[in-house]
Amino acid sequence: MSSTLLKSVGRRGNLLLFVLAAALLAPHAQAQQLHTKFGCNLTRDEDGEKVIYGDTGEFKLDGDRIEALRWESALYRPTHGFECSVDTSDDPQAEVEHGGSKENWRITLKDPVAARHQRGYDFYNHGMNCSIRLQRDGDKLHVIPSCPALCGSRGNFTELSVDLKTGECSYPR
DSSP: OHHHHHHHHHHHHHHHHHHHHHHHHSOOOOOOEEEEEEEEEEEEEETTEEEEEEEEEEEEEETTEEEEEEEEEEEEOSSOEEEEEEEGGGOEEEEEEEETTEEEEEEEESOHHHHHHHTTOOSSOOOSOOEEEEEEETTEEEEEEEOGGGBSSSSSOOOEEEETTTOOEEOOO
């Protein structure tokens, strides 16, 4: 009877050693990741005037590392259009924000003034800040900009949401 008990304890001890070794050798938890491409447009009537929104972009983030960033946001009216754009040449930096069950990032520029001047925007000073919040909530990505520095005569990029499974977009009213 005692030999059966020793064998059982020995097996459990080996199992415990295996579990501990696997836990120690396992890679650390993966960083928050995001990879999406989108192309959106919407035509709506605003104050009796036809307005067209158009946005294309790509966000590829691995934790706080930006692998790809490109977003062009346009707003067209019957007689003129406005555009904003940002990409990796603007020296963006990402910060992972932890809070609740949502995955969030905040993208800023190291030098928004230099990025604005590089684009040749020396008129319509809407502000020199640039922050883009990305909030993933399940299969939805909410893109919330506050980036007037990279807009010419327009005040900001267009806020939008992207369905990460279908690629369909929606614009808030």
